[in-house]
Amino acid sequence: MGHEQNQGAALLQMLPLLWLLPYSWAVPEAPTPVWRDDLQNHTFLHTVYCQDGSPSMGLSEAYDEDQLFFFDFSQNTRVPRLPEFADWAQEQGDAPAILFDKAFCEMMIQQIGPQLDGKIPVSRGFPIAEVFTLKPLEFGKPNTLVCFVSNLFPPMLTVNWQHHSVPVEGSGPTFVSAVDGLSFQAFSYLNITPEPSDIFSCIVTHEIDRYTAIAYWVPQNALPSDLLENVLCGVAFGLGVLGIIVGIVLIIYFRKPCSGD
The missing domain is CATH 3.10.320.10 (Class II Histocompatibility Antigen, M Beta Chain; Chain B, domain 1)
Known part of the structure; x- marks a missing residue:
């Protein structure tokens, strides 16, 4: 009772x-879309x-x-x-x-x-972090490090950056977004000018249980700027020569008189 x-x-x-x-029901609804077979x-x-x-x-x-x-x-x-x-x-x-x-x-x-409270178990996900560059890596040229956090639930976290184990200031805001399955992901950005000796770390702390995930980034397979420019120029020159050859062949082919039967 x-x-x-x-x-x-x-x-x-x-x-x-x-x-x-x-x-809530009075909020205007979007018009119903008309789907066609050729649309995704x-x-x-x-x-x-x-x-x-x-x-x-x-x-x-x-x-x-x-x-x-x-x-x-x-x-x-x-x-x-x-x-x-x-x-x-x-x-x-x-x-x-x-x-x-x-x-x-x-x-x-x-x-x-x-x-x-106390009747429904609290669902938790241990965040997974990884770090990568926003653009192809070139030493001495500005770039952006991206710390991507997945398997996040609930969306309570702090993200900190370190360079050679020293805290870094000036990172952008942390963007949290929902994904299918009622879980979340997060992005944090840090503008850098990479050097060969760099070691960056992204430290993600899950506030609900103080679980910490750390992802490291070190430069790998970077192309020197002058080498990259030479490679691009070489590719462009090769494509130009190939285009000229193909054009000459087509001109000769279409100017050839047709043989009568």
């Missing part, structure tokens, strides 16, 4: 959430999440698992992951819907979270 009363009390506490449902299906993920840890609120938007934007709730604006997406990030037409999602998510945490 006492258990049933507790369940009834929990349901009564959830009733105030029902007033939000008509508003693509996935656009608009994922809102909230949690007790940091960050307490998040929104990510991805196209076929490639993140486009995350939402900075302190400034109420989209932040593009790449400069090419900056113009699209200025669109604010859906700001009311985003603020509604934020309020709804926070109320769910406040109203339902305490009722489920």
Whole structure:
């Protein structure tokens, strides 16, 4: 009897959430797409999440698992992951819907979270980190290191960079995005000018259990700048000569008189 009363009390506490449902249904729906056989299906993920840890609120938007934007709730604006997406990030037409999602998510945490505390196991994923360059490696030329973090759940992490075991300042923001299966991935960027003796490390700390993943990067198989330029010039020259030869052959072929039967 006492258990049933507790369940009834929990349901009564959830009733105030029902007033939000008509508003959520009132959000305009996108027109139904007309699919053709020659078109491929693509996935656009608009994922809102909230949690007790940091960050307490998040929104990510991805196209076929490639993140486009995350939402900075302190400034109420989209932040593009790449400069090419900056113009699209200025669109604010859906700001009311985003603020509604934020309020709804926070109320769910406040109203339902305490009722489920200790009753549902906490799902965790140990993050996996790897580091690579954004462009082909050339010593002495500016480049960007990318720290890619996968198998992340919940999305509570801090990312720090070190150069020869010394902390590095000036890294960009950490972009967190959702992927299929309700897990998350993250990207952190660091602008560098690589040298042969460099040793960089990306240190990822999972805040929920203080688990730490470390990925190292050292220069490998770099092409000297002058060698790369010579190789590209040689390839371009070879293609030019080949084009001239093919052109001459075609001219001779089409100018040859046709033999009569």
